[in-house]
Every structure is written in C-alpha cells, then in structure tokens.
Amino acid sequence: MSITIHAPYEVPGTEEILTDEALAFLQELHTRFADTRNELLEDRRAAQAQAASTGTVDFPAETAQVRDSDWTVAEHPAALQDRRVEITGPAAPAKMAINALNSGAKVWLACLEDALAPNWFNVIDAQRNLAGAASGTLEFTSAEGKQYRLRDDVQAPTVVVRPRGWHLPEKHLKLDGTPMIGALVDFGLHFFHNAKTLTAQGRGPFYYLPKLEHYREARLWDEVFSFAEEKLGIPHGTVRATVLIETLPAAFHMEEILYELRDHASGLNAGRWDYLFSLIKYFRAAGEKFVLPDRAQVSMTQPFMRAYTELLVQTCHKRGAFAMGGMAAFIPNRREPEVTAKAIEKVRDDKSREAADGFDGSWVAHPDLVELCSEEFTAVLQEQPNQLHRQREDVSVSAADLLDVAAAEGDVTEAGVRMNLYVAVYYTAIWLSGNGAVAIHNLMEDAATAEISRSQVWQQINNGTVTADTGVPVTNQLVSGLLDEEVERLRSEIGDAEMFSKYFEPAAEIVRSLVLDEDYIDFLTLPAYELMP
16 A cells, blocks of 8 residues: 655645655554544435434434443543633634734634645645644744744643544545545644644643544544554543534534543534534425524524533533533624624624533634633633533433424525525635635635535525515526626626636536535535645
8 A cells, every 4th residue: 555645736844744654654544444434424324314304313322321321531631621712713824823823812723624725735834833833933924024923921822633524535645546534634644743742741632523423433533542642652541632513413422422532532512603504414305494594593592502502511511521612703803893893792792601601611713802702701710710510400402402493583585595605605716715714794704604505505495495585485596596696796896807717716616516406415625625726
C-alpha cells in the first residue's frame, strides 16, 4: 500500500506537514479503521430510509442498560474545567487563527470542518497554524506589511480541533488510488505533529467531533484515540473529545455516545444549525408535519429545540460531562452601529438563556462577542468554573418531544424561499473560492446554514408546500424562476465579473441541481468538493 499526493499547486511548508513519518501514521490509521468507517456510512443510509418510511425515531432499545446504569466520564483536565466562552473559526488563514488565539476566550474551536473550505492550501496551512499555536510561535505578516503575533498579556485559549466528519473524503491524498478519509487525515496530522507538545503542556490534544449519527461512530473514534495514544506513547485518556450533537439520530444516542467515549469524553455541544439540517434531511420525505417554517423563524425557543437542548444539559451533567451551547448567527459590524447593537442584543439574549438553562459555556463567532458571552455566563457561574452540579432533574423529554416539529410556530414564505436560495448560492460560491465562513447580511453563515437553506427548498418542493405570503405552492418551476432572479441579484451585488463567472455561476448550478433533482444529495459539500482545486 502507498500514499500518493495530488497537489494542484505548491503550498509553503508542505514538507513540514507531510513528512514520511506522518504519512506512515496516516496509512496505519486508514488500514486499521477505514473498513469500519465505510460500514458505518452504509448503516446511516439504512437508518435514514427506515426513519423516512416510519416517520419516527426512538432511543435504542439495545442500550437501555447504559441509560439506566450508574457511570460517569473520566475526570476533566484543568485546561478544560472552565469553558464559559469558546470562539469558533477556521484554522486557516493564519491571521484568523491569531485573532482567535488573542481573543481572550477560554477555548478556541479550531475548525477544519464546516468553517474551513478544504482546498489544498487550507488543508496544509491549517495544520501549520495549529502546530504554531501548540508551540506558541505562530505569526503572520500581511501583503501590506501588517504583523500579527500572539499576545503575551492574555492567557491563550485552550485549542480544541474539529476535524471533518466521517463522510468527507480527502482527494489530495490517496491510498492505493482511493481518496483518504478527511477525518483521519485531519486528526492524524494534528495528533502526530502536536500530541507530545500538548501533553507536556497539559493542554491537549483535544477535539470536537462533528456529524456523528450513532454511538458506534463514537466507538470508532474512541478506538482511533486509543490506538493513536499507544502508538505515540501518550498516556491513555489524554485525548479528550467533545461531541457535537448536530444530527437528529445523535440526539437519541447522547448517553451512549458519552459512554463509548467515557475515557476520552469531555462533553456534548448543541450544534443547533446542523441539527436543523439533519432533521430536515432525515424526514425530508416523511410528510408535511416535518416541514419547518422559514429558517429565520426557527429559534431556539421552538418547543422541539427546547426539548433537544434541555435533554443535552441533563444528560451531560448526569454523566459528569460539560454541556456546551451553540453559536448565535448574529455578528457585529464595526461600520454599522445599529447592526452591532442589534447583534449584541440578540447574542446576549441567547447566551443568557443558555447560562440559565445550565450550560457550562457557549460559542461566539467574533472576537467582539467574547466579553459579552463571558459576562452572561459569569453572572450565573459566579466563582464556579462550570455548572456540573446542576443535574436538571426537572427535565423530562420524550422521543415525541424531540420530533414535535408540527408544533413549531411560523410560516413558509416566498421571501424565505428566496433568501434560502440566495444564501445557498452565495455561501457555496465563497466556499469554492476557499473561504468556509462568511458574513451574509450580518449573519455568520457556514456549511451548516447553507445546508439548511437548500434542504428546506427541496423539502418544500417535494411536499407541495404553499407559501403563506403569496398562496402559491412551491414547485420546481417556481423555484427555478426564483433562483434565476436571485442569481441576477447576486451578479449585480458582487460586481466582479471574473469572480462571478469563476465561483458564483458554478455555485448556482450546484444549488439548482440540489434543490430540483428528484434524488436528495446528503451533503452539499460533496458535489461542491469535486469542483475545488
């Protein structure tokens, strides 16, 4: 077996990352774990088909003993005891990584997934930046000569790295002609280059695990961690993982996921935007009762979303794990005071609610929101680093509560359809250009929100949903016409003809096929990845 590197262009520092020893480690990870990963992806398809046909999901009967027995996750390292504010953002470019490390947050979620477009430059540059973060040597000088360095007057956040989900390939690295698994490439390179340094510091290596759909997928990660620790001589249990509960089936496997990872588990996170995407995807063909209102109307106070977050806090604290809140999409705009004031109000309300509900911390997407989030959690935590003592025994959530989408308040409107198409095309274009997170109309959009947008439109077409503002059913013909109009709107807004032709036109065709085709494609990023260099 051999690894081949398909590099479309040279990236500085590649030789530091793709060493022979690092590639051998990646090869061993794939040899041991790829077959199991492939089987688990097949199991996902079968589970989704069953849910679509029955219109329901339930807690797994075979693991009732896990839910009923008395156990907790391992004791937490000091570097993860206080997580009241976590800043999220891509691990590349270096400027953004340095800004996150200088933000004053307790944790930096260094994203190699939804906020990072996985072109060749970003795959390598992100790993270089993470190595620089671990060693404390990360710096950057812009083309204009502006220098970015790590501050020495604030405690740097604990770095928690989010690799790609199990479903994504890494086409730039192939093992015997087959693309390698993005998750194992991301984890493997980071662990190989930084595990010993971080272990010596008592600050890792720590990870966020995205897109899990079953406790067996958590078991696979646990096996990966245990093997990697043994291979590099790292004490068992040094790795700690926080799992994003951002798929509908994972909400029914929370305790089991923590149990499978119990030697390596840190907590669970309420990945709200991907959770909505997963709910739509899972029940896309299960009838009108699963059709959500416009995305802007689906707040965290909707009953089915309250059930999900309340259950997460209760589950985590019952098992001694941290419950992490999600990201509010509103971001400040330093050039527009009114926009900033509105964003601060929205984010403050969101973080205040999470702190009161018992979460141990939450996410922000902009350095200007770090202090706000810290204030809201400190008001509740006082001198305590977390809220593990709050058991939330008052919470009682059933499977029906998690699935009660029909109780959601709000409407489907033509304006909402338009906005979904606009966001899906805009984000996909920016993703193709190499940027995985972008502010669109003062909301931070990443792959998750683009997935919601295009999935809602597909679901509305296939359920014949009638818009409340026009009284017209959502059809292929209507959507095709609206898409044409939104593309022209984007053309006039962007202005740059070359950029529009290179990125926005291909993005529009991807979105057109995703929303109009009879067959639903599970992830927008899969067809888009084929066009990425």
